[in-house]
Amino acid sequence: MIDVADLRRSYQAGGLDEKEMPEHPMDLFEKWLLQAIDSKLYDPNGVVVSTVDENNTPYSRMVLLKNYTKDELVFYTNLGSRKAQHLKNNPKICMLFPWYMLERQVMFIGEAQRQSTIEDLKYFHSRPRGSQIGAWASHQSHLISARGILESKFLEIKEKFKNGEIPLPSFWGGYKVKFTKVEFWQGRENRLHDRFIYEKEDGLWLPPKRLAP
Structure with a gap:
């Protein structure tokens, strides 16, 4: 067993x-x-999305942020995936940007809602063709017996749509996360990190408050 207790560094x-x-x-x-x-970080738009199932068991996974405004964050997924099923029953969501190489984290808390089909279609057709085919080939979060099944399905879909535009799958789309809390974390020496939280009240953002690290 690897001793991880002494793995630490100073944040400066x-x-x-x-x-x-x-x-x-x-x-x-x-x-x-x-x-x-x-800073050339790998996947700077990578964000950890956390949801809960019907038993309040939490699940986390990495997705890519694909759009944002002053009021919402947008990501895409298979609508039959585990995260999508969770959000169907409980729209509450947490999204964490783990920019550890910069000694930073940003956390958003809010609720997710499905965006329009028109918005889904516009983004879907902006994706690389291989990614469009992949969306059709994978029934995300479902059990498969071997990788070969997935690869065969990919080739089947590729052949099927080889001569034309790939249609938007009915089981794929985006979520808009309307957030009401945002927390910023900046690493500091001696674990005296800086933390500030913004909270929205009656549609307005309150002045940020400092949190103890």
Whole structure:
């Protein structure tokens, strides 16, 4: 067994100051996202999505952020997937951007809702053709006996649509996450990290509050 108790490092990349916190959380999020992109991080738009099932058992997985506004985050998935079934029964969701190489994390808490078919269609046809075929080939989260089945299905779909546009699968689409809480975490020395939380009340963002690390 690997001893992980002593795996640690000192966080010294920077800090957060109350005077520098913007009124709207997305202003800081966008600044950090641009810095993550400029830093050449792998998948800077990768975000951990957490949902709960009917027994309140939590599940987490990584997806890619594909759009955002001042009020919502957007990601796409198979509508028969585990996460989609969870959200159908309980729309509450947590999304965490783990930018550890920059000693940062950003967490969003809110509720997810399905976006329109028109929005799904527009994004679906902007994807690489292989990704479009993959959406048809994989019944996400369902059991399969071998990888060969998945690869055979991919080739079958590729052949089927080889001469034309690939249609939008009825079982694939996007979610808009309307968030009401956003927490920023910046690593600091001696584990005295900076944490600030924004909360929305009556449609307005309250001034950010500092949290103990």
